[in-house]
Amino acid sequence: DGGITQSPKYLFRKEGQNVTLSCEQNLNHDAMYWYRQDPGQGLRLIYYSQIVNDFQKGDIAEGYSVSREKKESFPLTVTSAQKNPTAFYLCASSIGAGGGETQYFGPGTRLLVL
C-alpha cells in the first residue's frame, strides 16, 4: 500500500536536546512538507521541499532543521533553539509543488517536553 509513515507516534524531549522526527513516503511524490499543529488551531508550515536536495523555510522555521537526501524521506529535527516544541507534527507530500496539487498527510508525531 502506498502512503506516508511517520515515526515515532509519540516523542519526549528533554531540555536542551535535539530530536528528529521521521517521515517516509512511497507515493513517488516530489514535494514534501512539515506542519505543526497546536491544540485547537490550524496547521502552520515549518519547511517544505519541492525536490531532492532542496528545501525552503515555511512560516515558522526557527528552531527546526530538515534534510532531503532521498526522494522518499524528509526528516525534521527539532533543535534546542525551539523553546516551545510541544505540538502535533504532521508530514505531507504531493505529486509536485506546482500548485493545485493535493497534499496527503501522514499520521503525525506528538512531541512532548519533559
Add this chain to the structure above:
Amino acid sequence: ELKVEQNPLFLSMQEGKNYTIYCNYSTTSDRLYWYRQDPGKSLESLFVLLSNGAVKQEGRLMASLDTKARLSTLHITAAVHDLSATYFCAVDGSYGGATNKLIFGTGTLLAVQP
C-alpha cells in the same frame, strides 16, 4: 500576508439538519482545499477547488469557491453523527506561483447530536 478565517469555530447541530461552514481569505487565490480531521488523527483530503465557481460534492458534503468574494463554503446536508470532526479549509498562498504553500484556517469543530 494571507489570512484564512473560518466560521463558525464550533458548530453543534442535530442529525438531519443542514448547515454551512464559511471560509474567508484575505488575498487573491484560486486554489482552495478542504480537509477533515478526526480527534487525535491526521488530515483527510475532502475537496480541491481550483477555479472560480468550482463546486464539488461527496455524499452529504458540498464545497464551492467564489474567488471574487474570496469565499468558500462547505455545506452539510442532513447531517449524520459520522460527520462529527474538525473541518479545515486551506488556501494556496502562492497565487500565480509554484510552491503549493498552504495557509490553514483555524478549523471548525462540528458535533452532530442524535
